[in-house]
Amino acid sequence: MPFFRRAKKAGADTGGAGAGGGSGASPVPPWCAWFSPADWHAFEALLNDLFLDGNKTGPPMRFGENQHLSLAAEGEPGAPLDLAEMAELVRALPHANWRSAAVSFLNQKQRLAERRRGLERASFAEVRNLLMPRLVTVDTVTEHQAPAVVLTEELAAVLVIQVGGALSAPVPQAQFDSWQVDGSEVWAAAMANLDAAPVSLRYNDDENPLVNVEADGGWTSTHLLRAADLIDRPAPLGILAMVPFHGHLMLWAVEGPELHTCVIAYGPLVRQMWEDAPEAYRLSSRLLWISEDGIEAVGVDPAPPGSTEPGVITGSARFVELLSSFRPPDDYSG
Numbered sequence: 001m002p003f004f005r006r007a008k009k010a011g012a013d014t015g016g017a018g019a020g021g022g023s024g025a026s027p028v029p030p031w032c033a034w035f036s037p038a039d040w041h042a043f044e045a046l047l048n049d050l051f052l053d054g055n056k057t058g059p060p061m062r063f064g065e066n067q068h069l070s071l072a073a074e075g076e077p078g079a080p081l082d083l084a085e086m087a088e089l090v091r092a093l094p095h096a097n098w099r100s101a102a103v104s105f106l107n108q109k110q111r112l113a114e115r116r117r118g119l120e121r122a123s124f125a126e127v128r129n130l131l132m133p134r135l136v137t138v139d140t141v142t143e144h145q146a147p148a149v150v151l152t153e154e155l156a157a158v159l160v161i162q163v164g165g166a167l168s169a170p171v172p173q174a175q176f177d178s179w180q181v182d183g184s185e186v187w188a189a190a191m192a193n194l195d196a197a198p199v200s201l202r203y204n205d206d207e208n209p210l211v212n213v214e215a216d217g218g219w220t221s222t223h224l225l226r227a228a229d230l231i232d233r234p235a236p237l238g239i240l241a242m243v244p245f246h247g248h249l250m251l252w253a254v255e256g257p258e259l260h261t262c263v264i265a266y267g268p269l270v271r272q273m274w275e276d277a278p279e280a281y282r283l284s285s286r287l288l289w290i291s292e293d294g295i296e297a298v299g300v301d302p303a304p305p306g307s308t309e310p311g312v313i314t315g316s317a318r319f320v321e322l323l324s325s326f327r328p329p330d331d332y333s334g
Contacts, residue, residue: 031067031278032087043087046098050106067280081109084280116163120172124179124186131190132197133157134168135222135243137283146176147183152297154284155243157225159190166218191225199223199230208233208258213249220247221283227251227290237322238291240298242270243284245277254289257326263287263313267300289319 028040035043051069069081089105090098119127133149138156141148146159159176160168179186197219203209213223213230221243223230231239235253240262242250252262267287274285287298299314313323 029067031084031280032091034091035087039091042095042098043090046090046102047083049099050102081106082280084278112164112167116161116167116169119161119163120169120175122161122175124181127161128189129193130162131171131186132160132162132168132193132219133187133190133222133225134160134170134219135224135246135283144173146171146173146186149187151295152284152286152288154286154297155288155295157222159186162217194219194222195226195229197223201230201232208253208255211251213251218247220249221245223249224288224290224295238289240266241288241290241295242266242273243288244270244273245281245283247281248273259323260313260326263298263300263323264302264311267298267313268302271300289315291318293318 028035028037032040032043067083069083086102086105090101093101119130134157135151136148136156136158137154138150141156141158148159149157151157159171161171162168176183176186197215197217199213199215199220202212202214204212211231214220215223224241224243227239227241228235231251231253233253235255237254237256237259240252240254240259242248252266270287271285274282284297287300289296289298296316296319298319300311301314302311314320315323
């Protein structure tokens with residue numbers, strides 16, 4: 001039996017999930033670029049096997065660029081499904097094991113969707129220990145979510161409820177209003193849960209090391225919000241941070257004149273990491289400077305090859321003043 005009927009897959013928000021027509025295999029889409037053409041053809045066949053109706057009427061579906069579907073059984077509201085997650089799940093398995101792994105994955109998604117619907121009706125007391133902040137890009141925040149905290153031009157923190165595993169769901173505005181609890185108390189509960197979440201720290205061999213932060217359940221990047229607790233060394237002039245994509249966080253304590261060297265080295269690096277990441281996983285393309293006043297983005301524009309002009313480092317007046325208090329290299333200006 002197929003997992004869901006064809007009609008449940010073609011929704012207005014999915015672009016019809018790539019309706020059929022034409023012949024030949026679809027090109028490998030960027031959200032699973034690790035697949036060979038043969039692997040992608042097999043994966044697309046698996047999706048057709050799982051999502052078409054029992055008679056497989058009509059032409060095969062072409063998923064192509066349609067990475068997101070609405071997962072719904074008969075008579076149930078849809079749950080978001082990111083096909084890249086399923087592709088990542090099966091990529092390391094023999095083809096013979098793909099179907100069983102995918103069916104288990106989809107069954108779990110359904111169970112979590114049911115739990116999520118229940119949690120969206122829960123009181124503050126019921127979900128207090130499940131609340132977390134989540135680092136996201138500003139353009140993904142909607143008016144239907146609980147109030148977000150804007151951190152930089154690119155980044156914001158939103159309130160989410162941990163549903164299970166790595167799945168979390170934004171707190172709806174209506175649920176937030178129904179709690180009738182001061183927003184500062186809600187955010188304090190979420191931050192306390194983040195503070196209690198386990199992390200591991202890895203260091204390079206520098207005297208003032210670059211700290212690589214890793215956490216379970218996809219929360220790594222969000223630990224940017226508690227960077228001062230994680231840097232575990234004096235940072236008298238703030239902290240430089242890199243969060244180019246979800247699942248990545250690196251921190252460096254600013255102690256003195258080496259700030260220039262690190263900004264010049266890490267600025268282009270974080271930009272390259274951001275560009276190399278799948279678009280859906282990108283966070284910030286710039287270095288971040290964390291100080292007592294909050295978080296701000298730092299721009300680094302290298303001098304063009306062969307140019308006699310210096311590169312340019314930009315930031316707030318406070319950051320530029322700090323940078324200018326040290327002697328800059330000849331090829332960059334503050």
